[in-house]
Amino acid sequence: MLVKTFGSAVYGIQAITITVEVNILPGTKFFVVGLPDVAIKESYFRIESALKSxxxxxxRQQVVVNMAPADIRKEGSAYDLTIAIGVLAASGQIEAENLDKYLIMGELSLDGSLQPIKGALPIAIQARKEKYKGFILPSQNAREAAIVNDLDVYGVDNIKQVADFFNGTGTLQKEEVNTREEFFDTLSNYENDFSDVKGQENIKRALEIAAAGGHNVILIGPPGAGKTMLAKRLPSILPPLTLHESLETTKIHSVAGKLSAADSLVTRRPFRSPHHTISDVALVGGGSNPQPGEISLAHNGVLFLDELPEFKRTALEVMRQPLEERRVTISRARFTVDYPATFMLVASMNPCPCGYYNHPEKECICPPGTVQKYLSKISGPLLDRIDLHVEVTPVDFSELSSDRKAEASDLIRERVIRARDKQIERFGNNNDLHANAQMSPQMVRDVCKISAAGQTLLKKAMEKLGLSARAYDRILKVSRTIADLAGSDEILLEHLAEAIHFRSLDREGWAG
Structure with a gap:
């Protein structure tokens, strides 16, 4: 008897429905065709043990499983349940009447219980698009799939529950998630707050500008000056995620298998802080079975690279294009996948290997030439793509011991949101633009107009600091953001001067 069940394959953050055809013929062997990988071919042993349990x-006949379309590579163990239900229906052990109404996915354990799968959210979105009545999957993934409305999502713990459901001898509990309530309940819950930071008002100002315009930042200063502490608090002053951004971010984390059973939506902006030993592929994504990298997991959030010169140069250089394009394209012989990568890059570094170059109190012990060699590990093209260069100085004792309460993240976020609202109004006709940092060179010319005095100031800065054409655009973008924060429709001289101040590390020989 020929039976069809339905599963799904995830490519990038999109899903493609896979039809699993099961036919039982005279013979004794088990065949899986349709470009399955090794994990799928091994499913026979998991299915046999699970059914027996x-x-x-x-x-005890020949079982032929075809996974269509046959020209798409199928990978992973998430098809175990799809194939097993097909085998039960084809052998007459369960009713096959309603199989075409449901998408079925799950990895089987030997005792018949189910293990979680990756990509439940994009699969659920595709199932709704193709008008399936319901989606049956492991209970650990039910909440993330249930945020898709107009689709019945059933979380199950073992294969027996599914078999009884199709036989009509058992029922499944529909998973219910109030998407909007879930979204708004945890929207602005951050553990870290800027009120914890003593002093460092100039650094807070730089991060406020960065948050308001979506600009990339590099913090340079001695150990213990507060670089990491400040960077960790940046998400708390960013505008809250929109529901669309939340869904898009959740899809990426779902594909990467980063959501726990209690999660349904990613409601807070991601903060990713990979170790400096990370490989190129882990940072930007890829692999034989392409997975999103850290820059995609930081989509709509912050990617923090601590001790930037310690990262492999090749890993840093592969970020150059994603920083400009805001997406990562991974190409293979048979397919190409795109992962979104709209993130704010925040980097930190010491000024030298010992960490105390230009320190007001401690003496640098690095040999001559070491400082410049250390700083030159960061290439000019990458430095060009970082809008704000901020020198972090140590906090003195009087500020550390002060009882004065620092400004809270909520107050800073209000100013950031007002500036972002001006930008959204400015770019209202362009859905791809949400912040000043994302403007194209042509838009910079149209939006960031400066006076003759401003042109003279900028010319002198370009000549003195040896700035590139890209740095010229970055200065204009930052000055536009500073003007937005000030509520000004025009870019004034003081806005331009402050923006130029944040390119001080751009000059040749910026170590001193």
Missing amino acids: TDYRMP
Whole structure:
């Protein structure tokens, strides 16, 4: 008897429906065709053990499983449940009447229980698009799939529950998630707050500008000056995620398998802080079975690279294009996948290997030439793509011991949101633009107009600091953001001067 069940394959952050055809013929072998990988071919042993453990049986006949479309590579163990239900229906152990109404996914354990899968959210979105009545999947993934409305999502713990459901001898509990309530309940809950930071008002100002315009930042200063502490608090002053951004971010984390059973939506802006030993592929994404990298997991959030010169140069250089394009394209012989990568890059570094170059109190012990060699690990093209260069100085004792309460993140966020609202109004006709940092060179010319005095100031800065054409655009973008924060429709001289101040590390020989 020929039976069809339905599963799904995830490519990038999109899903493609896979039809699993099961036919039982005279013979004794088990065949899986349709470009399956090794994990799928091994499913026979998991299915046989799972069925035996739940009082069902594997047919002692030839079982042929075809996974269509046959020209798409299928990978992973998430098709175990899809194939097993097809085998039970084809052998007459369960009713096949309603199989075409449901998408079924799950990895089987030997005792018949189910393990979680990756990509439940994009699969659920595709199932709704193709008008399936319901989606049956492991209970650990039910909440993330249930945020998709107009689709019945059933979380199950073992294969027996699914078999009984199709036989009509058991029922499944529909998972219910109030998406909007879930979204708004945890929207602005951050553990870290700027009120914890003593002093460092100039650094807070730089991060406020960065948050208001979506600009990239590099913090340079001695150990213990507060670089990491400040960077960790940046998400708390960014505008809250929109529901669309939340869904898009959740899809990426779902594909990467980063959501726990209690999660349904990513409601707070991501903060990713990979170790400096990270490989190129882990940072930007890829692999034989392409997975999103850290820059995509930081989509709509912050990517923090601590001790930037310690990262492999090749890993840093592969970020150059994603920083400009805001997406990562991974190409293979048979397919190409795109992962979004709209993130704020925040980097920190010491000024030298010992960390105390230009320190007001401690003496640098690095040999001559070491400082410049250390700083030159960061290439000019990458430095060009970082809008704000901020020198962090140590906090003195009087500020550390002060009882004065620092400004809270909520107050800073209000100013950032007002500036972002001006930008959204400015770019209202362009859905791809949400912040000043994302403007194209042509838009910079149209939006960031400066006076003759401003042109003279900028010319002198370009000549003195040896700035590139890209740095010229970055200065104009930052000055536009500073003007937005000030509520000004025009870019004034003081806005331009402050923006130029944040390119001080751009000059040749910026170590001193």
